[in-house]
Amino acid sequence: MTSTPKNFRSICTKIICIGRNYSEHASELGNTVPTKPIIFMKPPSAFVIEPNDIKIPSEWDEVHHEVELGVIIDKKCQNVSKEEAEEYIAGYCLALDMTSRKLQNELKDQGLPWLLAKGFDTSCPCGDFIDKNEINLSSSVNLWLSVNGTMRQSGHTRDMIFSVPDIIAFISKYITLERGDLILTGTPAGVGSVKRGDQIEAGINGENDLKYTMKFNIT
Ligand SMILES: CC(=O)CC(=O)C(=O)O
């Protein structure tokens, strides 16, 4: 097996997302702060990369942006301990969890699954593979997102309720993780609406000159 799945988007079989992993974001939507990770999925057909557009499904007017740190799994694993978790990480990427908040709220009120609100085509814009050595899990990276040049989100991974090792340990107790799987680790506060014609720019800033940005038009 080669060491890093740089082509994770073509081999990914699961995009697993964590919800409400930053207490400020849980509060801004009036949600309680979780005591265990909340997980949900997007299908790999949700991926979109630059220079393609984020396409809002035709019957919707807007969707919400959520900037997140993506973690890419290196090798198959089950029941991994927190201490071992880093061994199973290939690298990272910048990712967005595009969401129809209106539909999500309607589905939540009826006790129904969120899949359509979170899993529509192009709901997972994502950037290039960032090597594991570029991000030190014991430090913090800054995730930011602007819409039409106005900053909307800026948060730090140190504020995550469940750390990356906590998340890998939790998920792998129940779901086998495989090479190329992507985990979205939750969004910091500042989520909000985008419409057709808007442009999203997002970035990640870390230690050792790690600076990565991506840009998407909304159509
Ligand atoms: C309330 C959400 O949509 C959860 C989520 O995706 C996040 O916190 O990130």
Ligand SMILES: [Mg+2]
């Ligand atoms: Mg999210």
